[in-house]
Amino acid sequence: MNVLNIINNRLINQQLAGTSFNTVKELVGWMGAMQAQDYNQAKWALGVRLPHLKGKEIETAFNQGEILRTHLMRPTWHFVSSDDIYWMLELTSPQIKAALNSRHRELELTETEVRKSQEILEKALSTNKSMAREELINELRNEGIQTDLQRASHFMLRAEIDGLICSGVIKGKKQTYALLSERVPKKKSLSKEEALAKLAKRYFTSHGPATLPDFVWWSNLSVANARQGLEMNKPDLNSTTIALETYWFVNPVDISKTLTDSVYLLPAFDEFLISYKNRSAVITAEDHKKAISDNGIFRPVVLVNGQISGLWKRTFKKDIVMIEIDYFRPHNKTEELLLGNAADSFGLFCEKKAETMLAKKPP
DSSP: OOHHHHHHHHHHHTTSSSOSOSSHHHHHHHHSOEEOSSHHHHHHHHHTTOTTSOHHHHHHHHHTTSEEEEEETTTEEEEEETTTHHHHHHHHHHHHHHHHHHHHHHTTOOHHHHHHHHHHHHHHHTTTOOBOHHHHHHHHHHTTOOOTTTHHHHHHHHHHHTTSEEEOOOBTTBOOEEEHHHHSOSOOOOOHHHHHHHHHHHHHHHTOSBOHHHHHHHHOOOHHHHHHHHHHHGGGOEEEEETTEEEEESSOOOTTOOOOSOEEEEOTTOHHHHTOSOOTTTSOHHHHHHHBOTTOOBOOEEEETTEEEEEEEEEEOSSEEEEEEEESSOOOHHHHHHHHHHHHHHHHHHTSEEEEEESSOOO
Protein backbone atom coordinates (compact mmCIF):
# COMPACT_ATOMS: atom_id res chain seq x y z
CA MET A 1 0.00 0.00 0.00
CA ASN A 2 1.24 3.49 -0.87
CA VAL A 3 0.01 7.03 -0.26
CA LEU A 4 -2.39 6.85 -3.24
CA ASN A 5 -3.96 3.70 -1.81
CA ILE A 6 -4.37 5.41 1.56
CA ILE A 7 -6.22 8.29 -0.10
CA ASN A 8 -8.42 5.96 -2.15
CA ASN A 9 -9.36 3.88 0.87
CA ARG A 10 -10.20 6.97 2.89
CA LEU A 11 -12.39 8.34 0.10
CA ILE A 12 -14.33 5.08 0.09
CA ASN A 13 -14.45 4.52 3.85
CA GLN A 14 -15.51 8.10 4.54
CA GLN A 15 -18.38 7.61 2.06
CA LEU A 16 -17.22 10.34 -0.33
CA ALA A 17 -16.54 8.00 -3.26
CA GLY A 18 -20.05 6.54 -3.24
CA THR A 19 -22.15 6.04 -0.14
CA SER A 20 -23.41 2.81 1.40
CA PHE A 21 -26.14 4.49 3.42
CA ASN A 22 -29.59 5.96 2.92
CA THR A 23 -30.18 7.87 6.14
CA VAL A 24 -28.41 10.54 8.14
CA LYS A 25 -28.44 8.39 11.27
CA GLU A 26 -26.79 5.47 9.48
CA LEU A 27 -24.02 7.67 8.12
CA VAL A 28 -23.25 9.40 11.42
CA GLY A 29 -23.30 6.07 13.22
CA TRP A 30 -20.81 4.67 10.69
CA MET A 31 -18.48 7.65 11.15
CA GLY A 32 -18.65 7.42 14.96
CA ALA A 33 -18.94 11.19 15.28
CA MET A 34 -18.52 14.07 12.85
CA GLN A 35 -17.19 17.47 13.81
CA ALA A 36 -19.99 20.03 13.60
CA GLN A 37 -18.34 23.29 14.59
CA ASP A 38 -20.54 25.23 12.18
CA TYR A 39 -24.02 23.72 11.90
CA ASN A 40 -24.67 24.69 8.26
CA GLN A 41 -21.22 23.57 7.14
CA ALA A 42 -21.70 20.32 9.05
CA LYS A 43 -25.02 19.70 7.30
CA TRP A 44 -23.12 19.82 4.00
CA ALA A 45 -20.57 17.34 5.42
CA LEU A 46 -23.54 14.98 5.57
CA GLY A 47 -24.98 16.16 2.25
CA VAL A 48 -21.78 15.59 0.27
CA ARG A 49 -21.82 11.98 1.55
CA LEU A 50 -25.59 11.52 1.04
CA PRO A 51 -26.14 13.20 -2.34
CA HIS A 52 -29.71 11.91 -2.58
CA LEU A 53 -30.73 14.13 0.36
CA LYS A 54 -31.35 17.87 0.43
CA GLY A 55 -30.45 20.16 3.29
CA LYS A 56 -34.02 20.37 4.53
CA GLU A 57 -34.22 16.57 4.77
CA ILE A 58 -31.05 16.46 6.85
CA GLU A 59 -32.47 19.17 9.11
CA THR A 60 -35.64 17.11 9.55
CA ALA A 61 -33.57 14.16 10.79
CA PHE A 62 -31.76 16.52 13.15
CA ASN A 63 -35.00 18.01 14.49
CA GLN A 64 -36.41 14.54 15.02
CA GLY A 65 -33.41 13.64 17.19
CA GLU A 66 -32.01 10.92 14.93
CA ILE A 67 -28.67 12.70 15.26
CA LEU A 68 -27.66 15.20 17.92
CA ARG A 69 -25.15 18.03 18.09
CA THR A 70 -23.17 18.25 21.30
CA HIS A 71 -19.64 18.56 22.67
CA LEU A 72 -17.66 15.34 22.52
CA MET A 73 -14.08 14.16 22.58
CA ARG A 74 -11.61 16.99 21.88
CA PRO A 75 -14.00 18.65 23.04
CA THR A 76 -15.81 20.45 20.27
CA TRP A 77 -19.20 20.28 18.59
CA HIS A 78 -19.93 16.94 16.95
CA PHE A 79 -22.86 15.23 15.28
CA VAL A 80 -23.49 11.88 16.93
CA SER A 81 -26.16 9.23 16.47
CA SER A 82 -28.83 9.07 19.16
CA ASP A 83 -27.89 5.39 19.55
CA ASP A 84 -24.33 6.29 20.54
CA ILE A 85 -24.50 9.50 22.55
CA TYR A 86 -24.72 8.02 26.04
CA TRP A 87 -21.88 5.51 25.87
CA MET A 88 -19.68 7.94 23.97
CA LEU A 89 -20.19 10.66 26.58
CA GLU A 90 -19.48 8.21 29.38
CA LEU A 91 -16.22 7.24 27.69
CA THR A 92 -14.92 10.67 26.72
CA SER A 93 -16.26 13.03 29.40
CA PRO A 94 -13.79 12.10 32.20
CA GLN A 95 -10.87 13.18 30.01
CA ILE A 96 -12.64 16.44 29.16
CA LYS A 97 -13.47 17.21 32.79
CA ALA A 98 -9.87 16.61 33.84
CA ALA A 99 -8.68 19.04 31.17
CA LEU A 100 -11.18 21.68 32.35
CA ASN A 101 -10.17 21.61 36.02
CA SER A 102 -7.48 24.28 35.86
CA ARG A 103 -9.69 26.69 33.92
CA HIS A 104 -12.53 26.12 36.39
CA ARG A 105 -10.17 27.04 39.24
CA GLU A 106 -9.21 30.23 37.41
CA LEU A 107 -12.90 31.12 37.01
CA GLU A 108 -13.58 30.13 40.64
CA LEU A 109 -16.24 27.80 39.29
CA THR A 110 -17.06 25.20 41.94
CA GLU A 111 -18.84 21.86 41.68
CA THR A 112 -21.55 23.31 43.91
CA GLU A 113 -22.19 26.03 41.32
CA VAL A 114 -22.12 23.47 38.51
CA ARG A 115 -24.77 21.37 40.26
CA LYS A 116 -26.91 24.46 40.91
CA SER A 117 -26.62 25.57 37.28
CA GLN A 118 -27.69 22.14 36.10
CA GLU A 119 -30.71 22.13 38.39
CA ILE A 120 -31.75 25.48 36.89
CA LEU A 121 -31.22 24.25 33.32
CA GLU A 122 -33.14 21.03 33.97
CA LYS A 123 -36.08 22.94 35.41
CA ALA A 124 -36.13 25.42 32.51
CA LEU A 125 -36.02 22.68 29.86
CA SER A 126 -38.38 20.17 31.45
CA THR A 127 -41.43 18.96 29.56
CA ASN A 128 -39.82 18.77 26.13
CA LYS A 129 -38.83 22.40 25.76
CA SER A 130 -36.17 23.63 23.38
CA MET A 131 -34.55 26.92 24.37
CA ALA A 132 -31.84 29.09 22.81
CA ARG A 133 -28.53 29.60 24.59
CA GLU A 134 -29.34 33.23 25.40
CA GLU A 135 -32.62 32.21 27.02
CA LEU A 136 -30.90 29.64 29.22
CA ILE A 137 -28.15 32.03 30.25
CA ASN A 138 -30.83 34.49 31.32
CA GLU A 139 -32.36 31.73 33.46
CA LEU A 140 -28.97 31.25 35.16
CA ARG A 141 -28.57 34.98 35.77
CA ASN A 142 -32.06 35.29 37.17
CA GLU A 143 -31.14 32.64 39.75
CA GLY A 144 -27.99 34.49 40.80
CA ILE A 145 -25.44 32.49 38.78
CA GLN A 146 -22.55 34.64 37.51
CA THR A 147 -22.13 34.09 33.76
CA ASP A 148 -19.31 36.51 32.87
CA LEU A 149 -15.72 35.65 31.93
CA GLN A 150 -16.74 32.56 29.92
CA ARG A 151 -18.44 31.04 32.95
CA ALA A 152 -21.67 30.65 30.97
CA SER A 153 -19.87 28.63 28.30
CA HIS A 154 -18.38 26.33 30.92
CA PHE A 155 -21.74 25.78 32.62
CA MET A 156 -23.26 24.82 29.27
CA LEU A 157 -20.32 22.61 28.35
CA ARG A 158 -20.47 20.74 31.64
CA ALA A 159 -24.21 20.21 31.22
CA GLU A 160 -23.51 18.66 27.82
CA ILE A 161 -20.67 16.37 28.82
CA ASP A 162 -22.55 15.36 31.99
CA GLY A 163 -25.35 14.13 29.72
CA LEU A 164 -27.95 16.63 30.91
CA ILE A 165 -28.50 18.68 27.74
CA CYS A 166 -27.97 18.33 24.01
CA SER A 167 -29.21 19.96 20.83
CA GLY A 168 -32.91 20.74 20.53
CA VAL A 169 -34.93 21.57 17.44
CA ILE A 170 -34.01 24.45 15.16
CA LYS A 171 -36.22 27.48 15.82
CA GLY A 172 -36.14 29.79 12.84
CA LYS A 173 -32.41 29.76 12.21
CA LYS A 174 -31.44 29.44 15.87
CA GLN A 175 -29.83 26.47 17.57
CA THR A 176 -31.47 25.38 20.80
CA TYR A 177 -30.82 23.06 23.73
CA ALA A 178 -33.07 20.36 25.16
CA LEU A 179 -32.82 17.71 27.86
CA LEU A 180 -30.95 14.67 26.60
CA SER A 181 -33.21 12.36 28.63
CA GLU A 182 -36.22 13.69 26.72
CA ARG A 183 -34.55 13.69 23.29
CA VAL A 184 -33.21 10.15 23.80
CA PRO A 185 -35.28 8.44 26.53
CA LYS A 186 -33.64 5.04 26.12
CA LYS A 187 -30.11 5.07 27.52
CA LYS A 188 -27.52 2.73 26.04
CA SER A 189 -24.46 2.25 28.22
CA LEU A 190 -21.34 0.15 27.73
CA SER A 191 -18.48 -0.86 29.98
CA LYS A 192 -15.31 1.17 29.45
CA GLU A 193 -13.63 -1.75 27.66
CA GLU A 194 -16.63 -2.25 25.37
CA ALA A 195 -16.76 1.47 24.59
CA LEU A 196 -13.02 1.66 23.84
CA ALA A 197 -13.30 -1.30 21.48
CA LYS A 198 -16.38 0.11 19.78
CA LEU A 199 -14.99 3.61 19.28
CA ALA A 200 -11.70 2.26 17.91
CA LYS A 201 -13.56 -0.05 15.52
CA ARG A 202 -15.75 2.82 14.30
CA TYR A 203 -12.74 5.05 13.69
CA PHE A 204 -10.47 2.61 11.87
CA THR A 205 -13.39 1.26 9.82
CA SER A 206 -14.73 4.63 8.71
CA HIS A 207 -11.54 6.72 8.72
CA GLY A 208 -8.88 4.13 7.94
CA PRO A 209 -6.19 3.74 6.90
CA ALA A 210 -5.12 5.69 9.97
CA THR A 211 -2.46 5.52 12.66
CA LEU A 212 -2.68 5.26 16.42
CA PRO A 213 -1.64 8.95 16.77
CA ASP A 214 -4.46 9.83 14.37
CA PHE A 215 -6.95 7.99 16.60
CA VAL A 216 -5.56 9.67 19.72
CA TRP A 217 -5.98 13.08 18.08
CA TRP A 218 -9.52 12.38 16.83
CA SER A 219 -10.85 10.83 20.05
CA ASN A 220 -8.80 12.80 22.61
CA LEU A 221 -8.39 9.57 24.53
CA SER A 222 -5.17 8.99 26.42
CA VAL A 223 -2.55 7.10 24.43
CA ALA A 224 -2.97 4.12 26.76
CA ASN A 225 -6.75 3.98 26.31
CA ALA A 226 -6.53 4.52 22.55
CA ARG A 227 -3.93 1.76 22.27
CA GLN A 228 -6.16 -0.57 24.32
CA GLY A 229 -9.04 0.09 21.93
CA LEU A 230 -6.79 -0.60 18.94
CA GLU A 231 -5.36 -3.78 20.46
CA MET A 232 -8.85 -5.21 20.99
CA ASN A 233 -9.57 -4.71 17.28
CA LYS A 234 -6.27 -5.88 15.78
CA PRO A 235 -7.56 -9.38 14.90
CA ASP A 236 -10.08 -7.76 12.54
CA LEU A 237 -7.75 -5.09 11.12
CA ASN A 238 -5.16 -5.02 8.38
CA SER A 239 -2.02 -2.91 8.60
CA THR A 240 0.72 -1.45 6.48
CA THR A 241 3.83 0.56 7.34
CA ILE A 242 4.83 3.65 5.37
CA ALA A 243 7.73 5.90 6.43
CA LEU A 244 7.88 4.16 9.83
CA GLU A 245 4.17 4.82 10.50
CA THR A 246 1.74 1.90 10.86
CA TYR A 247 -1.68 2.41 9.29
CA TRP A 248 -4.67 0.32 10.35
CA PHE A 249 -7.78 -0.36 8.26
CA VAL A 250 -10.53 -2.84 7.40
CA ASN A 251 -11.20 -4.46 4.02
CA PRO A 252 -8.86 -2.50 1.74
CA VAL A 253 -9.91 -1.79 -1.81
CA ASP A 254 -7.91 -3.45 -4.58
CA ILE A 255 -4.54 -1.66 -4.59
CA SER A 256 -4.67 -1.56 -8.39
CA LYS A 257 -7.88 0.49 -8.25
CA THR A 258 -7.41 4.24 -8.44
CA LEU A 259 -10.04 6.89 -7.93
CA THR A 260 -9.23 9.54 -10.48
CA ASP A 261 -11.31 12.33 -11.92
CA SER A 262 -13.07 13.11 -8.66
CA VAL A 263 -13.80 16.59 -7.28
CA TYR A 264 -15.56 17.42 -4.02
CA LEU A 265 -16.39 20.71 -2.34
CA LEU A 266 -15.76 19.87 1.30
CA PRO A 267 -17.11 22.03 4.12
CA ALA A 268 -15.13 23.67 6.88
CA PHE A 269 -13.88 21.20 9.50
CA ASP A 270 -14.65 18.18 7.28
CA GLU A 271 -13.65 14.79 8.67
CA PHE A 272 -11.59 14.02 5.56
CA LEU A 273 -9.05 16.61 6.66
CA ILE A 274 -9.56 17.28 10.36
CA SER A 275 -9.74 13.71 11.67
CA TYR A 276 -6.04 12.91 11.18
CA LYS A 277 -3.05 14.22 13.07
CA ASN A 278 -0.86 13.68 10.00
CA ARG A 279 -2.54 15.26 6.96
CA SER A 280 0.44 15.13 4.60
CA ALA A 281 -1.22 12.49 2.37
CA VAL A 282 -3.82 15.00 1.16
CA ILE A 283 -2.27 18.45 1.55
CA THR A 284 1.18 19.96 1.13
CA ALA A 285 2.90 21.87 3.92
CA GLU A 286 2.58 25.09 1.92
CA ASP A 287 -1.13 24.63 1.26
CA HIS A 288 -1.76 23.51 4.83
CA LYS A 289 -1.18 27.11 5.95
CA LYS A 290 -3.80 28.32 3.48
CA ALA A 291 -6.45 25.76 4.40
CA ILE A 292 -5.95 25.81 8.17
CA SER A 293 -5.37 29.04 10.09
CA ASP A 294 -2.86 29.43 12.91
CA ASN A 295 -5.69 29.37 15.44
CA GLY A 296 -7.08 26.09 14.11
CA ILE A 297 -9.86 27.24 11.78
CA PHE A 298 -10.37 24.66 9.00
CA ARG A 299 -11.64 26.40 5.87
CA PRO A 300 -13.90 24.90 3.16
CA VAL A 301 -11.62 23.16 0.66
CA VAL A 302 -11.66 21.85 -2.91
CA LEU A 303 -10.62 18.18 -3.06
CA VAL A 304 -9.36 17.06 -6.48
CA ASN A 305 -8.37 13.40 -6.88
CA GLY A 306 -7.84 13.13 -3.14
CA GLN A 307 -5.66 16.25 -2.86
CA ILE A 308 -6.60 19.63 -1.37
CA SER A 309 -6.14 22.02 -4.28
CA GLY A 310 -8.05 25.15 -3.33
CA LEU A 311 -10.57 26.94 -1.15
CA TRP A 312 -14.19 27.84 -1.81
CA LYS A 313 -16.91 29.94 -0.28
CA ARG A 314 -20.58 30.40 -1.03
CA THR A 315 -22.87 33.41 -1.12
CA PHE A 316 -26.63 32.98 -1.17
CA LYS A 317 -28.86 35.16 -3.28
CA LYS A 318 -32.59 34.78 -3.95
CA ASP A 319 -32.54 31.73 -6.23
CA ILE A 320 -28.79 31.39 -6.73
CA VAL A 321 -25.81 30.25 -4.70
CA MET A 322 -22.56 31.84 -5.89
CA ILE A 323 -19.52 29.61 -5.37
CA GLU A 324 -16.19 31.42 -5.44
CA ILE A 325 -13.11 29.24 -6.00
CA ASP A 326 -9.57 30.13 -4.96
CA TYR A 327 -7.23 27.58 -6.56
CA PHE A 328 -3.81 26.66 -5.22
CA ARG A 329 -2.72 25.44 -8.68
CA PRO A 330 -4.00 25.36 -12.29
CA HIS A 331 -6.60 22.68 -13.15
CA ASN A 332 -7.21 20.88 -16.42
CA LYS A 333 -10.47 20.88 -18.39
CA THR A 334 -11.68 17.59 -16.92
CA GLU A 335 -11.14 18.86 -13.40
CA GLU A 336 -12.94 22.11 -14.26
CA LEU A 337 -15.91 20.14 -15.60
CA LEU A 338 -16.03 17.99 -12.46
CA LEU A 339 -15.84 21.11 -10.32
CA GLY A 340 -18.94 22.36 -12.08
CA ASN A 341 -20.67 19.07 -11.27
CA ALA A 342 -19.64 19.40 -7.61
CA ALA A 343 -21.03 22.94 -7.53
CA ASP A 344 -24.29 21.70 -9.06
CA SER A 345 -24.53 19.08 -6.31
CA PHE A 346 -24.20 21.77 -3.69
CA GLY A 347 -26.87 23.78 -5.50
CA LEU A 348 -29.25 20.83 -5.42
CA PHE A 349 -28.55 20.39 -1.72
CA CYS A 350 -29.49 24.05 -1.13
CA GLU A 351 -32.31 23.93 -3.72
CA LYS A 352 -30.76 26.82 -5.61
CA LYS A 353 -28.99 27.21 -8.94
CA ALA A 354 -25.22 27.13 -8.49
CA GLU A 355 -22.93 29.55 -10.31
CA THR A 356 -19.14 29.46 -9.98
CA MET A 357 -16.47 32.11 -10.31
CA LEU A 358 -12.73 32.29 -9.70
CA ALA A 359 -11.47 34.50 -6.90
CA LYS A 360 -8.34 35.15 -8.90
CA LYS A 361 -6.27 33.60 -11.66
CA PRO A 362 -4.58 30.38 -10.42
CA PRO A 363 -0.80 30.62 -9.83
